[in-house]
Amino acid sequence: MQFKDLSKEQHKIINGWCMYDWANSGFATTIVAIIPIYFIALFQDKFGDTANFLGMNLSGSAMWSLAIALSASIVMFTGPVLGAFADKTGTKKKMLLIYTAIGSIATMLMFFSPYFNNPWAWFFGCFVTANIGFIGGTAFYNALLPHVVAPKFLDKVSARGFAYGYIGGGLLLLIHLAIVVSYTNSDSLDLITRACIASVGLWWIGWSILTFKLVPEPKKEQSNKIIAKKSLDESFKKVFQTIKNIRRYKILGIYLIAYLLFTDGIATVLSVAGAFGADVLGVSLISNMSTILIVQFIAAPGALLFSKIAEILTAKKALIIALFGWIGLTIFALAFAPMIPNEFDEFDVQIVEINQTFIIEKINKISDSELKKINQILPTNKVFENKQELTRQEIDSIFTEIKNNNYKLSIATQENTGIKTIVGNLHPSNIERYKLSWWTNLVRNNVWIPLNIGINIQWLILGSLLGIFMGGSQALARSIYAYMVPVDQSAEFFGFFALIGRTATILGPLSYAIFSSKWDSKIAILSLLILMIAGMILLKFVNIEKGKMQAQKKS
Incomplete structure (x- = not known):
């Protein structure tokens, strides 16, 4: 039987299943495109470039990676047990609904972060909760796949699900990008950004209604009624029994180890990319949103492309090709570097001299923490803001402050005698503070500078290439696992699949935080490349x- 020969009812169920990817991918794109950028801004406004937590000197991107690790660890310890419980009681779809409600509501609550004493902490807590809903729900969504379609169509339906997700998430991001661009120079930008984040929760729970309406609840493992508490106790026993007997599925076990390694690298790169771009490279919100939008719409045909490659070369060879692409792009990304400010209008703060008086003409970007430090060296009747008049002595004091302390700020003064500039030692263009500066300098001096390619364009180029491989690697990794899973234990085994994924999502961000604290963020990315x-x-x-035959024998 061909895929097109499936009944109309079966196609309706498949489309209903795929619509959940459409629904929750709004969150998946936002946690890369908008949420980390906003969190970095809140973090730096409170602490500056770094803050000391848990004995480590953490940057905003490192703190963001800890939020991801915390949410993943909670799902990691609860996922397998709840998966086995869902198998026993026939409640896979109900568990998906619970996680969807948790995630979407927490996403909407991020809107209220400015109304608390520590906005960054409220935002941090809401994100952790929302991410629990997202990754926990994804495990049960994946567990429904073997019940939706026959094994020979798994690759096709898995790829279609990812394609739905990329298009749905991309469409919502396109709407958000249009809104943010229109309010870029408005005092309402913060409000608009938070409204965009909150709308993701509405999109998520709204579109998922189609999934809950069209996809039937798979039959439970046994027909007699089970008391919930007894079932939960049995679920714990079943998890430990599956761990004990995992040697019966040797091929699956090898694949899970491989999956742990490569998904550790891929998932962490994806999860920290937005924070890394804003924190280390100085990528703007609009550029990051534009890049993720490109990724979304390229990833959709990319997933379908690798589905075709899998049909021609096998799924395993197609996945290896996708992984080669990831490795090459990661090496490429380590060479990204902002240009050193040169022209007057490229500096964060532009000051002009008029009749021996200095006037702040424009402030492009400055964090609240840096603004507070500069205001402390100015007279009490002056504030560092647009149109503020400053004296020569005050200008010299500001330059001395930036030279002798850690600042990301860059300032240019257009004086009667010429242009005077200063760039803080934490400015994104100062790549000498990174261990891999030789590689970054090599590419910047021979590629970026000669071609006049700034960091925002570099980021867009990355998105264009990344989208091709991202869809393929994700869809193939999921369908290969589904091939080797006993169908009657799908929720439990996908619980373990989620466990491995969550382990990666814990270890990866944790290692990123540790490596970036001990060395720097680029060394942290290098460690992911090795994985x-x-x-x-x-x-x-x-x-x-062989793994497929093992699963069929045990079913």
């Missing part, structure tokens, strides 16, 4: 057909 290479090498030892 991708190790996972790809181990994947070569996975015989999918």
Whole structure:
């Protein structure tokens, strides 16, 4: 039977399942495009470039990675048990509904962060809760896949689900981008940005109604009624029994280890990309949103492209090709570097001299923490803001302050004698503070500067290339696992799949935080590259057909 020959009712169920990808991908795009940028701004307004937590000197991107690790760890410890519980009681769809409600409501609550004493902390807590809803719900969504379609159509339906997600998430992001661009120079930008974030929660829970309406609840493992408490106790026992007997699925076990390694690298790159771009490279909100939008619309045909490649070369070979792409792009991204400000209008703060008086003509960007420090060296009757008049002595004091302390700020003064400039030692263009500066300098001096390609364009180029491989790697990793899973234990085994994924989502961000604290953020990205290479090498030892036969024998 061909896919097109499936009944109209079956196609309706498949489309209903795919619509959940459409619904929750609004959150998936926002946690890369908008939420981390907003969090970095809140964090830097409160603490500056870094803050000391848990004995580590953490940047905003490192703190963001800890938020991801915390939410993933909660799902990691609860996912397998709840998955086994869902198998026993036939409540996979109900568990998906619960996680969807948690995630969407927490997303909407992010809107209220400015109304609390510590906005960054409220935002942090809401994001952790929302991310629990997102990654926990995704496990149960994945567990429905083997019940939606026959095994031979798993690749096609999995890819279609990702395609729905990329298009749905991309459409919402396009709407948000249009709104943010129209309010860029408005005092209402903060309000508009928070409204965009809150709308993601409405989109998520609204579109998912189609999934809950069209996709039937799979039959429970046994027909007799089970008391909930007894079932939960049995679920714990079943989890430990599955761990004990995992040797019965040797091929699946090897694949899970490979998956742990390469998804550790990929998932962490994706989850910290927005924060890394804003914190380390100085990528703007609009540029980051535009990049993720490009990723979304390229990833959709990318997922379908790799589905075709899998049909021609096998899913395993197609996944290896996608991983080669990821490795190359990560090496490429380590060479990204902002241009050193040169022209007067490229500086964060532009000051002009008129009749021996200095006037702040324009402030493009300055964090509240840096603004507070500068205001402390000015007379009490003056505030560092647009149109403020300053004396020569005050200008010299500001330049001395920036030179002798840690600032991201860059300032240019257009004086009668010429242009005087200063760039803070934490400015994104100062790449000498990173261990891999030799590689970044090599590419910046021979590619970015000669071609006059700034950081925002570099980021857009990355998005264009990344989208091709992202859709393929995600869809193929999921469908390969589904091939080797016993169908009657799908929720439990996808619980373990989520467990491995969550382990990666814990270890990856934690290692990013530790490496960036001990060395720097680019060394942290390099550590993720090594994991991708190790996972790809181990994947070569996975015989999918043999793993499929093992699953069928045990079912």
